[in-house]
Amino acid sequence: MGQAPARRVAPARRVAIVGAGSSGLLLALLLQRQGHQVCLCERAPDLRPEGCGILLVRSGVEAIAAAGIPGLLEEILAAGLPVSRFVVRNLRGDLIESSPAERAPDEQPSLLIQRRFILEALAARLDRGVFRPGAGLLSWSQDSAGVEAHFDDGSYWQGDLLVGADGLHSRVAQQLAPLRSLNFLGDRVWRGVVTDGSFCRDGEFFVYARGRGVYANVFDLGTDADGVPLTHWGFFQEEVLPADRSERRRLLSEPVPEEGLAKLPADLAALIRATPPQRQVANWSFDIDPLPTLVAGRVALLGDAGHAMSSSQARGMTAGLEDAVALAAEASDGAGVETALLRYNAERLPVVHRYQERSRQVSARTGRLRRPQVAAEQGPGATGLGMTPFSAAGPAQVPAAA
Numbered sequence: 412m413g414q415a416p417a418r419r420v421a422p423a424r425r426v427a428i429v430g431a432g433s434s435g436l437l438l439a440l441l442l443q444r445q446g447h448q449v450c451l452c453e454r455a456p457d458l459r460p461e462g463c464g465i466l467l468v469r470s471g472v473e474a475i476a477a478a479g480i481p482g483l484l485e486e487i488l489a490a491g492l493p494v495s496r497f498v499v500r501n502l503r504g505d506l507i508e509s510s511p512a513e514r515a516p517d518e519q520p521s522l523l524i525q526r527r528f529i530l531e532a533l534a535a536r537l538d539r540g541v542f543r544p545g546a547g548l549l550s551w552s553q554d555s556a557g558v559e560a561h562f563d564d565g566s567y568w569q570g571d572l573l574v575g576a577d578g579l580h581s582r583v584a585q586q587l588a589p590l591r592s593l594n595f596l597g598d599r600v601w602r603g604v605v606t607d608g609s610f611c612r613d614g615e616f617f618v619y620a621r622g623r624g625v626y627a628n629v630f631d632l633g634t635d636a637d638g639v640p641l642t643h644w645g646f647f648q649e650e651v652l653p654a655d656r657s658e659r660r661r662l663l664s665e666p667v668p669e670e671g672l673a674k675l676p677a678d679l680a681a682l683i684r685a686t687p688p689q690r691q692v693a694n695w696s697f698d699i700d701p702l703p704t705l706v707a708g709r710v711a712l713l714g715d716a717g718h719a720m721s722s723s724q725a726r727g728m729t730a731g732l733e734d735a736v737a738l739a740a741e742a743s744d745g746a747g748v749e750t751a752l753l754r755y756n757a758e759r760l761p762v763v764h765r766y767q768e769r770s771r772q773v774s775a776r777t778g779r780l781r782r783p784q785v786a787a788e789q790g791p792g793a794t795g796l797g798m799t800p801f802s803a804a805g806p807a808q809v810p811a812a813a
């Protein structure tokens with residue numbers, strides 16, 4: 412645990428970071444090393460390492476390198492596998508395209524890696540006492556002198572800077588950007604990790620192009636610590652989002668439906684069926700519209716809280732890591748908190764807007780053809796949920812607390 416703190420130029424600030432995902436963890440680590448008094452508040456009782464495999468694209472690996480934390484880059488590179496080839500097939504399994512993932516010798520690779528390895532490598536370097544699990548943010552307020560926050564364990568925090576790294580359903584963002592709403596992208600998504608070393612080999616990434624209401628991807632995850640080969644898969648099925656929240660939750664506990672698997676090549680369907688339920692996760696796919704700002708006074712948004720986007724570009728985690736490096740750099744000199752946040756906003760807002768726009772363009776080109784649907788609520792007092800045209804298959808808006 413713990414590294415020697417880097418030399419601090421800025422005065423020590425009291426910083427609360429809400430959310431211990433990859434974005435919040437990296438920022439906590441960087442600010443702690445600058446000598447700030449950091450509290451990383453997480454609603455869950457512990458780190459949430461679920462989420463299977465991800466493709467961390469080159470700029471995400473570069474962000475980890477730029478963080479300059481001794482041993483971190485090496486540990487993450489060793490835990491992942493450089494992607495070697497992208498292969499696109501149709502749902503019959505016929506090859507459409509195969510291209511090598513090229514890189515110059517001095518460039519970082521794009522990495523296939525289990526999300527939990529990134530979280531664990533970051534958490535292991537945090538000083539004891541920085542991480543406060545079981546503290547869900549309820550609300551915050553600020554004035555020119557400081558910012559304060561209230562948590563659902565009854566605790567109260569007061570300090571200089573509050574950062575919302577609390578993900579797609581961000582509480583911090585609900586107050587900072589009240590018009591922020593979630594857009595349903597049209598899919599129920601399952602992801603899993605299965606013991607297999609034959610489907611993809613040596614860093615291959617397979618995409619099964621969308622058709623007949625489904626889409627899938629599969630990639631090599633190398634081996635675990637005991638040398639057991641692992642493969643990640645993702646399966647996307649077009650569905651109407653139920654209006655009822657308990658029904659949404661119930662559906663996420665179901666395994667991938669057999670009628671969906673029947674649309675896949677038999678070998679891929681068998682791979683998915685062979686995955687133990689405890690090694691699968693499911694969610695509904697959402698993004699948010701580009702926000703007009705990532706900051707307000709002493710409060711900033713980081714990662715998905717500020718710019719959740721579809722997985723079509725595999726940019727989500729990368730963008731949050733880049734945010735963390737940028738915000739820590741702005742906090743490292745003697746500028747006031749509000750000035751540092753304005754500089755962070757000026758640097759990151761155009762970048763994340765470009766990522767969000769590009770993700771939607773790619774989704775529109777390669778994604779579903781029918782517009783996603785949200786079921787109207789039934790019963791007295793129920794209101795239908797609005798649909799926002801975005802593109803031919805644009806997203807459908809739902810309230811932020813979906």
Ligand SMILES: Cc1cc2nc3c(=O)[nH]c(=O)nc-3n(C[C@H](O)[C@H](O)[C@H](O)COP(=O)(O)OP(=O)(O)OC[C@H]3O[C@@H](n4cnc5c(N)ncnc54)[C@H](O)[C@@H]3O)c2cc1C
Binds near residue numbers: 549
């Ligand atoms: C199907 C799918 C595939 C994806 N594939 C990729 C990929 O290949 N590559 C990639 O780069 N990205 C991918 N992503 C996106 C990536 O997972 C996210 O962008 C990234 O994990 C966001 O990190 P974050 O730290 O900003 O938020 P999160 O990881 O969501 O962390 C937020 C944290 O905040 C906590 N929290 C929430 N509310 C509160 C509260 N009120 N108080 C305290 N704590 C709170 C949560 O418990 C959580 O721990 C994918 C996403 C999906 C859904």
